[in-house]
Amino acid sequence: MIFFFLLLFLVLVSQIAELFIPALPWLYSAHVYIVPVIVFYGAMALPFPLMLALAFYAGVLLDALTVQVIGDKVEVSAGSSILLYGVLAGIMHGLRPLFARGHWEVHCILSGIFTSLIVLAQYLMITFRRGSLVFTREIWWQIGAPGIIAMLVAPFVFWLLQWLGRMTAYPYSPERGRFE
Amino acid sequence: MLSAIRYPVSEIGMSRTNIIALLIFGAILGYFLSFGPSTTQKFKSGVYQLLAPFLTSGSGLKKQITSVRSGLKSLDQLEHENSALQVENRELRATNQGLRDVEHEVNRLRHALNYRERSVFKLIAAEIVARDSSTWWRTVTINRGRRDGVETDMPVVTDEGLIGKTTTVSDSISIVLLVSDENCRVAASVEGSREQGIVSGERVTTGLTPLLDLNFLSKQADLKPGQKVYTSGVGGVFPSGLLIGVVKSFRVRELDGQAQLTSAVDLSHLEDVFVVTGRR
Numbered sequence: 100m101i102f103f104f105l106l107l108f109l110v111l112v113s114q115i116a117e118l119f120i121p122a123l124p125w126l127y128s129a130h131v132y133i134v135p136v137i138v139f140y141g142a143m144a145l146p147f148p149l150m151l152a153l154a155f156y157a158g159v160l161l162d163a164l165t166v167q168v169i170g171d172k173v174e175v176s177a178g179s180s181i182l183l184y185g186v187l188a189g190i191m192h193g194l195r196p197l198f199a200r201g202h203w204e205v206h207c208i209l210s211g212i213f214t215s216l217i218v219l220a221q222y223l224m225i226t227f228r229r230g231s232l233v234f235t236r237e238i239w240w241q242i243g244a245p246g247i248i249a250m251l252v253a254p255f256v257f258w259l260l261q262w263l264g265r266m267t268a269y270p271y272s273p274e275r276g277r278f279e
Numbered sequence: 280m281l282s283a284i285r286y287p288v289s290e291i292g293m294s295r296t297n298i299i300a301l302l303i304f305g306a307i308l309g310y311f312l313s314f315g316p317s318t319t320q321k322f323k324s325g326v327y328q329l330l331a332p333f334l335t336s337g338s339g340l341k342k343q344i345t346s347v348r349s350g351l352k353s354l355d356q357l358e359h360e361n362s363a364l365q366v367e368n369r370e371l372r373a374t375n376q377g378l379r380d381v382e383h384e385v386n387r388l389r390h391a392l393n394y395r396e397r398s399v400f401k402l403i404a405a406e407i408v409a410r411d412s413s414t415w416w417r418t419v420t421i422n423r424g425r426r427d428g429v430e431t432d433m434p435v436v437t438d439e440g441l442i443g444k445t446t447t448v449s450d451s452i453s454i455v456l457l458v459s460d461e462n463c464r465v466a467a468s469v470e471g472s473r474e475q476g477i478v479s480g481e482r483v484t485t486g487l488t489p490l491l492d493l494n495f496l497s498k499q500a501d502l503k504p505g506q507k508v509y510t511s512g513v514g515g516v517f518p519s520g521l522l523i524g525v526v527k528s529f530r531v532r533e534l535d536g537q538a539q540l541t542s543a544v545d546l547s548h549l550e551d552v553f554v555v556t557g558r559r
Contacts, residue, residue, distance in 0.1 A: 115333050117412035118420075128484065130414050148300035155304060159311075163326030165413045168316050169446060169462045170432075174416075177319045178311030185304060218414050225415050229461060229482070237483050241414050 102269040106141045114160045129244030135214040136256045142188035143195040154184040175224045187213045211250025328449035394438035402553035417460040424451040434555040440522035440543030459489040466513035474500045496536035502529040
């Protein structure tokens with residue numbers, strides 16, 4: 100359980116840190132997202148109920164920070180990030196035997212793809228509200244680049260979290276799907 | 280026959296605990312999805328209020344890191360310039376850097392104080408503590424909230440011009456929707472003409488200085504680069520006479536004219552701002 104609470108703490112810290120990381124002007128003002136990588140690692144390392152709890156927690160934080168209420172209009176409904184994290188973390192959770200057998204690369208690539216999917220889903224939601232579906236080169240970069248960055252940082256984050264799991268003597272076996 | 284295909288739930292990968300967890304998750308998700316605008320606003324402001332201490336201290340930490348980094352950069356340049364006087368120069372540079380920071384701070388605050396005194400508006404001084412981390416919205420967080428007299432839909436300015444308006448207000452911090460956001464719409468008039476239109480940001484901006492669009496102008500407007508655009512006061516949120524930006528280009532569209540503006544304020548380097556609470 101210590102490891103689970105450690106993940107909750109890391110999600111909070113990363114979410115706050117993201118507010119202070121400026122957009123990258125040399126990469127079409129793309130943003131850096133670390134939280135999804137931590138959540139996707141948690142999805143593989145935690146049992147199903149705790150995975151849902153982590154996805155819920157990260158979703159609430161993301162919702163609180165991204166949902167915009169302008170006048171009487173809500174652009175992206177509260178709960179949408181919880182749903183996104185829940186579904187994507189669920190897919191990741193299903194692939195945990197691969198991870199347990201040492202195939203990190205699949206999950207690193209998927210972390211990147213899923214991070215971009217979150218940004219794409221937000222874009223589609225605001226487009227639905229504002230109208231005029233536009234996909235320019237800049238938009239594709241702003242959707243794709245956070246995924247590429249997440250893919251690049253994922254091996255380091257996964258290694259760090261794996262190490263933290265060992266340090267806290269975390270007993271859950273992802274391959275067997277139960278605590279040892 | 281039926282009993283032969285009725286597997287125990289645990290064998291098909293879903294234990295009773297997992298199903299219960301999934302049901303609870305679904306129920307809470309449904310509850311969140313049912314939030315209306317006012318509940319969402321309360322939820323957002325509540326979470327921001329909880330995060331306020333972290334945001335404020337994070338902002339201070341970021342300033343310190345930036346200051347140290349710029350100091351180290353000077354030292355590095357100094358090393359290349361004169362290796363013989365390296366040690367002595369390093370000390371002098373460090374002292375100068377510290378003094379320069381203080382001088383910059385004094386100038387900044389004096390500038391802000393002067394503006395506040397000569398302004399025709401009642402102003403609340405605020406500091407930017409965080410910027411929006413998301414891709415699609417352009418907002419900043421300021422360290423003033425309901426306790427300081429800030430309310431929703433109050434204009435936010437600097438001595439150079441309009442920045443945006445407050446959207447979510449909690450007790451000690453508020454979120455400001457920048458004028459460069461597509462959702463921030465400001466009724467505007469053009470200096471030296473009778474033209475009026477609506478200024479809004481663009482959905483996607485990639486540069487450090489995003490452009491603004493002035494829409495719904497007449498086709499005959501023929502605005503010239505350099506003409507200033509001010510708030511017209513229509514709509515009730517923004518008082519008239521606040522500088523929004525300067526015309527960069529003008530084009531005629533099928534139904535109306537549209538001008539692109541350069542914002543009067545450098546939105547990428549905001550430090551101190553003022554919330555307009557009314558006129559004096």
